[in-house]
Amino acid sequence: MDNVSAFLPSFLIVLFLSTHVRADLPGTWELLVPDAGIASMHTAVTRFNTVVLLDRTNIGPSRKLLPKGHCRFDRNDAVLKRDCYAHSVQLDLKTNQLRPLKILTDTWCSSGQFLPNGTLLQTGGDLDGFKKIRKFEPCDETGSCDWVELNDVELAEGRWYATNQILPDGSVIIVGGRGSNSVEFYPPRKQNGAVLFPFLTQTEDTQMDNLYPYVHLLPNGKLFVFANTKSVMYDFNKNVVVKEYPPLEGGPRNYPSAGSSAMLALQGDYSTAEIVVCGGAQYGAFLMRSVDTPAHGSCGRILATGSDPVWVMEDMPNGRIMGDMVMLPNGDVLVINGAMSGTQGFELASNPCLNPVLYRPDQPVGLRFMVLNPGTVPRMYHSTANLLPDGRVLLAGSNPHVFYRFDAEFPTELRIEAFLPEYLSSDRANVRPVIEEVPEMVRFKGKFDVVVSVSLPVVGIVEVNLASASFATHSFSQGQRLVKLTVTSAVPDGDKKYRIGCTAPPNGMVAPPGYYMAFAVNQGVPSVARWIHVS
Known part of the structure; x- marks a missing residue:
């Protein structure tokens, strides 16, 4: 049964x-x-x-x-x-x-990422999965889609604790892994297999704190890569580090030190990107197998595209390890799951963190975090x-x-x-928009309309925001991004309906090709999303 x-x-x-x-x-x-x-x-x-x-x-x-x-x-x-x-x-x-x-x-x-056609690419693992590439082509509830293991191609190097990120051309870069201080691509690039990435060698330590590196595609087409306490801007086409950022204080943040990271919403002219890295275990907790060592709650935020970027520090309401950072449709970040003591690893944490917190990026330092109802x-x-x-x-x-x-x-x-x-919540239902019309596909720089209905008259701008479908594992959502589109003011278009003029993202550096959840957001309240293909 x-x-x-x-x-x-x-x-x-x-x-x-x-x-x-x-x-x-x-x-x-x-x-x-x-x-x-x-x-x-x-x-x-x-x-x-x-x-x-x-x-x-x-x-x-x-x-x-x-x-x-x-x-x-x-x-x-x-x-x-x-x-x-x-x-x-x-x-x-x-x-x-x-x-x-x-x-x-x-x-x-292992690691994963969606391809432009909506197929889930899944790479690596342990033992017989070390070099394996798998695909899952999704279907609706009536279908029988299932995992397919590729036999005609495999990873150039075994990848265990690696990170995947879709690139502007729709290919995927696979970064790092235990004992694999290199990158490679899917589809494989003909001129090379695995390419040595010395930054990962430089960030190794006895705890292996460069595993599951935080990788974010910046709107300039380069990668922000964070491992241990260090981060760089990486030109993956030339295999060159073009910028080194200051170290982040507070100790290592990657596996097994168990912090998390998110890139804040891309908006405006898409020329800037800010990265947030929060939480983590005290250094040595993993080596000592310490279950009760208090986690720290420090967060660093950096303008990764700035000319002279520095980390701006702030603190969460409590220490947290293994917290997941989820970009919400309105641009806020939910920090949820995890523990307040110990480190990542089997039976190495205690004191579960049941209260989520909301990070509101537009508020001043000291007022950005809000404690939410515990599970x-x-x-x-x-x-x-x-x-x-x-x-x-x-x-x-x-x-x-x-x-x-x-x-x-x-x-x-x-x-x-x-x-x-x-x-x-029920008291926000009257301002929650409903998407009535939206195209199924848009091209970069294209103009299109979205029609929404709202119970109460619209006041101000109704945003249209694109959220990627990420691959969540080990306190990091691989490929996560939120793109706020350039929109016109909502124009009445019939009974309680409004038409919004939108401009699609300018290129694959801002929004890599693929399927996105398109949300209309009215006064911070998102609609149910409609899936839209950007190419």
């Missing part, structure tokens, strides 16, 4: 109890799925409003069976040679129903957070153990939740 069906009676009770509203703190929580069958280490939202959840393959039994006759055979698997359990599932956001997917090779601590489910090591097309944030995973374990203080977590920011 399907796992979800077995829990339907208790699901209704748990949903009622888990949706709690606190008058003093903004935001609400919803339980979407009481048992997904797997704990998601990697999560991505597709253009069909489905979610791909993915774990390791070498963890033994999950709680979700593959269809009959679809078992995986691996004579090198130390736990199950014949594995009939799913380690990846597809979640349909309309029905909250799950469909098991079949993954063949080990995806432990009840600890989301520790190997948890994820993703923006959904309706403006909610999907939360999945948390498995701080080598195998699935349900009798621990922080058990393997199979529940899937959603956090609803304050902009989805």
